[in-house]
Amino acid sequence: MPDLDHTYGSDLSISANGDLLTADSIALSEERVLRRLLTNLQDYIWQPDYGAGLPEKVGDPFDVSTINAIIVGQMFLEQSVARDPAPVITVQSFPNGMFANIAYTEQDSGFPVVLNLPIPQQGANG
Secondary structure (H helix, E strand, C coil): CCEECECCCCCECECCCCCECEECHHHHHHHHHHHHHHCCCCCCCCCCCCCCCHHHHCCCCCCHHHHHHHHHHHHCCCCCECCCCCCEEEEEEECCEEEEEEEEEECCCCCEEEEEEEEECCCCCC
8 A cells, every 4th residue: 555755854755746646665665664764762652662763873882783683673573574585784884884785575566675774973974
C-alpha cells in the first residue's frame, strides 16, 4: 500500500500540479529504514522504543562494531527488510565520522536496495 512520499529531513514531495506524491515498494522501504535509523529513542511519542538513535551518537567516540550492531538490529525490526538474504552492513570510520553502507532486499518486491549513510562526528561541519 502506498504512503505519502516523505524523505527523512525533507518536506512532503509534491508533483508539478501540486498533488502530494506517494511512495511504495523500494522508495517506501528506504524511507522507513532511514526514519528508523535516524530517529532517537523517546523521540517518537507513540512508540518510545522506536529508532536506532544514530543522531544521538554524534559527538560520542565512534566504535564501528557498536554502530554496526545497532544498524543490524534495527534492520531486522523493519518489516520492509527481507530476512533472507540477511542485510549486509559495512561501517567504515574516517577522520570526521563514519560511513555506513547498507545493502538489503526489499521484502515485497525482492529487489536489492543499497543505502549509503554518512554519520558525522560532532564539529565535523564547522
